[in-house]
Amino acid sequence: MSEPSPAVLMESVTPSFWSAVNVSLRRWFDTSASTGLESGAERIDWLRTSPFVAMHLACVAVFWVGVSRIAIAIAAALYVVRMFALTGFYHRYFAHRTFRTSRALQFVFACIGASCVQRGPLWWAAHHRNHHQHADTERDPHSPRVHGFLWSHMGWFLTPAGFRTDWKRIPDFARYQELRWLDRYDILVPIALASALYGLGSLLAHYAPGLGTSGGQLLTWGFFVSTVVLFHATVTINSLAHRFGTRRFPTRDDSRNNPWLALLTFGEGWHNNHHFFPGSVRQGFRWWEIDLTYYGLRLMAALRLVHNLKPVPARVMQQAGFIIQRTRG
Ligand SMILES: [Zn+2]
Numbered sequence: 382m383s384e385p386s387p388a389v390l391m392e393s394v395t396p397s398f399w400s401a402v403n404v405s406l407r408r409w410f411d412t413s414a415s416t417g418l419e420s421g422a423e424r425i426d427w428l429r430t431s432p433f434v435a436m437h438l439a440c441v442a443v444f445w446v447g448v449s450r451i452a453i454a455i456a457a458a459l460y461v462v463r464m465f466a467l468t469g470f471y472h473r474y475f476a477h478r479t480f481r482t483s484r485a486l487q488f489v490f491a492c493i494g495a496s497c498v499q500r501g502p503l504w505w506a507a508h509h510r511n512h513h514q515h516a517d518t519e520r521d522p523h524s525p526r527v528h529g530f531l532w533s534h535m536g537w538f539l540t541p542a543g544f545r546t547d548w549k550r551i552p553d554f555a556r557y558q559e560l561r562w563l564d565r566y567d568i569l570v571p572i573a574l575a576s577a578l579y580g581l582g583s584l585l586a587h588y589a590p591g592l593g594t595s596g597g598q599l600l601t602w603g604f605f606v607s608t609v610v611l612f613h614a615t616v617t618i619n620s621l622a623h624r625f626g627t628r629r630f631p632t633r634d635d636s637r638n639n640p641w642l643a644l645l646t647f648g649e650g651w652h653n654n655h656h657f658f659p660g661s662v663r664q665g666f667r668w669w670e671i672d673l674t675y676y677g678l679r680l681m682a683a684l685r686l687v688h689n690l691k692p693v694p695a696r697v698m699q700q701a702g703f704i705i706q707r708t709r710g
């Protein structure tokens with residue numbers, strides 16, 4: 382038999398290559414874009430994830446756009462609000478259902494969470510439920526023990542395998558059509574935020590030049606720098622909080638309690654507590670275990686915005702060796 386000609390080879394290779402390029406590009410805007418079976422599902426899809434790389438490179442623009450007090454203030458405020466949305470809602474609400482809220486507020490915080498460029502709430506929560514079930518085993522998507530530090534920090538979600546939303550793990554929230562829509566077109570929210578920041582900066586440059594800001598400056602600090610810092614702070618819980626810290630509870634995984642990470646991530650650093658009992662709204666189990674997300678949710682409960690906050694059960698506190706104060710009668 383003769384060898385196939387180069388033209389025949391091109392015909393057999395080119396369509397699948399171009400369809401893969403097409404899918405990678407469509408996935409920038411529509412996370413439902415798929416070819417079905419994919420080859421190289423565990424490899425990094427650099428084309429699809431190039432905006433993620435570009436977001437990091439864009440931070441270098443601080444050297445051109447300069448800095449101002451208002452740019453730093455907006456970047457910090459967006460870090461605080463969005464970290465709370467991630468920890469309070471993406472994690473403690475969507476992934477673990479540790480409190481209840483209205484359908485409207487659930488959507489509002491899902492949108493704030495989507496502005497963090499960490500995908501939609503259903504994708505995020507489904508992967509996180511998978512992490513808890515298989516923590517630090519071969520089936521954990523981001524275990525530093527199994528996959529190494531870098532992969533657990535920022536490798537696993539860059540692959541086709543890590544891209545899809547695992548609908549089987551999130552049927553409780555997938556029944557809301559507005560959440561399915563947000564999960565599919567999650568990129569619209571960060572685009573809207575970036576545009577709004579650029580517009581605000583341009584308006585301030587025109588009407589309040591004394592502030593020393595501009596469209597490019599607010600876009601760079603408020604969106605790119607704030608989002609990149611927020612991203613790396615969030616994923617320390619997948620990487621560092623399974624490596625460094627103390628273990629109060631002998632869980633099957635490598636989770637640790639780390640007070641520095643808890644400060645950075647508003648309470649998520651009490652990760653060994655959390656792996657031992659993920660069903661509690663609170664992750665700092667003692668009064669001195671600072672858990673800013675929990676305080677924020679308590680405030681929201683006082684304002685009647687959320688309710689049914691699930692506490693740490695007495696038996697869990699007893700297992701930790703803490704004496705439980707009981708009132709008589
Ligand atoms: Zn974990």
Ligand SMILES: [Zn+2]
Nearest residue numbers: 476509655659
């Ligand atoms: Zn969790």
